[in-house]
Amino acid sequence: MVSWEETSKTQPRVVKQLKNSIKKQRLAHAYIFEGAHGTGKMAVAKVLAKAFLCKNAIDGEPCENCSNCKRITSGNHPDVHIITPDGQSIKIDQIRSLQKEFAYSGMESSKKVYIVEHADKMTVQAANSLLKFLEEPGSDTIALLLTEQVHHLLETIRSRAQTLSFSPLAPEGILQKLIDQEIPKPIAALASSLTSDYAEALEICREEWFAQARAKVIQLTEELRQRPDYCLVVLQDQYLSFFKEKEQLRLALNLLLIWYRDLLSIHLSKTENVVFFDQLQALEHQALQTSQRKTGEALQSILTAQSRLRSNVSPLMVMEQLVLRLREG
Ligand SMILES: [Zn+2]
Structure with missing residues (x-):
């Protein structure tokens, strides 16, 4: 289960900034999370979704026990949508169906979150369609665009979202994550000194x-x-x-x-x-x-x-x- 505490081990700066914005009720309506593979972008996105939708959140700390928290953890909350590339790209139909669903107000409240993974893989049509969506945000909607290639995003999209940069993991961070995956320590130590990309290190180890x-x-x-x-x-x-x-x-x-x-x-x-x-x-x-x-x-x-x-x-x-x-x- 992901938490602020867990994600702040690898991304203390990003987590601190987001928690502050929640406390002050100044969350942006769109964020770009940019950083290398394996730096925890999706994990932070999910905690943020929880903090935003939790029924008992205190100072932006989700309770983990309410039905909203539980359903986000298990990946089936009706007001949290995750879009991932369909094959090589994210297509306009995927953005359109998201808009259609969001046209109805939230299933249970007016709050909604959508997460676009590999947002740089949107086709130009998909990106333009999303752009219109970003321009007329529902007051209670948060868009989280995740990318390893922020420069491949349309400038118009980048200018309408707040960009948060995820730092590359330190070798010790990668080592610990590999050990958590039950990779033997001698192998994990070697792999984490070969690359600063966690996913690549894990692949090497396996x-x-x-x-x-x-x-x-x-x-x-x-x-x-x-x-x-x-x-x-x-x-x-x-x-x-x-x-x-x-x-x-x-x-x-x-x-x-x-x-x-x-x-x-x-x-x-x-x-x-x-x-x-x-x-x-x-x-x-x-x-x-x-x-x-x-x-x-x-x-x-x-x-x-x-x-x-x-x-x-x-x-x-x-x-x-x-x-x-x-x-x-
Ligand atoms: Zn909760």
């Missing part, structure tokens, strides 16, 4: 391949320490056949980069920053065998390998040279 890739990279660092002379053979046999696509190799290099950054953190006694935290012993062991300067050079070599891969040098050559460099470190 691919079995990712856990295997992680294990492969850990294994490579072990080979480099323990059997440096065999590294090139192992690279050919086990790695390049596993990281076949360029995209996969790019990811492998990112993981390797995180590993060496962890190593640097250990040199700097910042163990709390280590991402491969379940490999702390191996990292500490490696740190004893190398210097901070060498670790810095290794990081530089990985960055060089990444840029060579981008400029279409053969993956085999890129990786062979990298492994030779890392072996020296």
